[in-house]
Amino acid sequence: MKTGQNINEIAKQVLKMAAAKKDYAMDTRNLKMTRTAQLAFVVGGKSVEVAPTDRCVNQIAARVGIPRAYAARLQTEAPGLLADNVNHWFQSAPEVRMLRTYQNGENVGRAFLSQKYRSLDNDDMLRMVLPKLMEAGCEIKSSEVTEKRLYVQALFPKVQGEIKVGDVVQAGVTISNSEVGAGSLRVEPLLYRLRCTNGMILPSALKKHHIGRAGEGEWEAGEANEVFSDATRQLDDKAFWAKVNDVVKSSLNEVKFKENMARMLEATKVDTGKPTEAVEVLVKRYGFSDDESDSVLEHLSRGGDLSLWGLANAVTRTAEDLASYDRAVEFERIGGEVIELAPNMFN
Numbered sequence: 001m002k003t004g005q006n007i008n009e010i011a012k013q014v015l016k017m018a019a020a021k022k023d024y025a026m027d028t029r030n031l032k033m034t035r036t037a038q039l040a041f042v043v044g045g046k047s048v049e050v051a052p053t054d055r056c057v058n059q060i061a062a063r064v065g066i067p068r069a070y071a072a073r074l075q076t077e078a079p080g081l082l083a084d085n086v087n088h089w090f091q092s093a094p095e096v097r098m099l100r101t102y103q104n105g106e107n108v109g110r111a112f113l114s115q116k117y118r119s120l121d122n123d124d125m126l127r128m129v130l131p132k133l134m135e136a137g138c139e140i141k142s143s144e145v146t147e148k149r150l151y152v153q154a155l156f157p158k159v160q161g162e163i164k165v166g167d168v169v170q171a172g173v174t175i176s177n178s179e180v181g182a183g184s185l186r187v188e189p190l191l192y193r194l195r196c197t198n199g200m201i202l203p204s205a206l207k208k209h210h211i212g213r214a215g216e217g218e219w220e221a222g223e224a225n226e227v228f229s230d231a232t233r234q235l236d237d238k239a240f241w242a243k244v245n246d247v248v249k250s251s252l253n254e255v256k257f258k259e260n261m262a263r264m265l266e267a268t269k270v271d272t273g274k275p276t277e278a279v280e281v282l283v284k285r286y287g288f289s290d291d292e293s294d295s296v297l298e299h300l301s302r303g304g305d306l307s308l309w310g311l312a313n314a315v316t317r318t319a320e321d322l323a324s325y326d327r328a329v330e331f332e333r334i335g336g337e338v339i340e341l342a343p344n345m346f347n
Helices: 007-019 054-064 068-077 079-092 122-135 231-251 254-267 275-286 290-303 308-319 325-338
Strands: 021-027 039-043 046-052 096-102 108-114 139-145 150-164 167-177 185-193 198-201 206-208
Touching: 007 021, 007 122, 007 139, 007 150, 021 039, 046 054, 046 108, 054 068, 054 079, 054 108, 068 079, 122 139, 122 150, 122 167, 122 231, 150 185, 150 254, 167 198, 167 231, 167 254, 167 325, 185 231, 185 254, 185 325, 198 308, 198 325, 206 231, 254 308, 275 290, 275 308, 275 325, 290 308, 308 325
Parallel strands: none
Antiparallel strands: 021 096, 039 046, 096 108, 139 150, 150 167, 167 185, 185 198, 185 206
């Protein structure tokens, strides 16, 4: 499992970020990209300028129809030309969008989203979920906040079992959320392999997309307005976080854990054949880079277990080698998917 930051440090960071959050609803005709690729607008008679993240620029480019690679090049080599393109489409094809920012002395434009975007924020996730994990006796094994997502990976040592002699796994859960349009909030069962500290994420138990109900969160065009959560939304959010905690509890359930164990045991009986050919199947399916596929092959060969279980663990072990925490979690999720692959794929 990829080592992240201490959960206490994550909590401090998330709360600091929450205090600096400001969201705006605005007609794109009132939003301008400057010649230095900043975003400028007026709210309450006050001029505001923010520096967009690469993700925010990508979202703007996608919305106005500029190819992502070209937009990235313009951002660094010809920001004035990027501004001309963006401002033209902001004016000629106007729409109301949500601009999410941080303003704490260094103003940042972090996301450019649909006006229907339903914010499920990281500070709420920690406030509502962490106490329940502690009450259940969980250990926070890994946590991280990236530009895209917040991750919390917790283990439940009371529930564990043996796949093979000496090969013990524990129950756990991975909870992740994005505030910037990088996917849904997810609660996913986790199996933690004690022998080599691999984490394997199994198919999602809950996915909540950040989209409100019809008519909710729609704003009239006009000057930019700061967006606040209303009382009705706060009640809805409270009910939703209660549901999240129910799903977390279910993921740590011993009966569910035994069902997952049975799938792992079946995977130990599936022969994937030659290591190079088995890894090639995954490369074609998941688009691994050369370095990633080399790492999977190395761990598969070194482990000496050519079953489907061994192949899945070579993938999850590779997660520890990856620089990106986001990509590492993707590999842990792929490891869980590999367990489900049809045996005839390796014939």
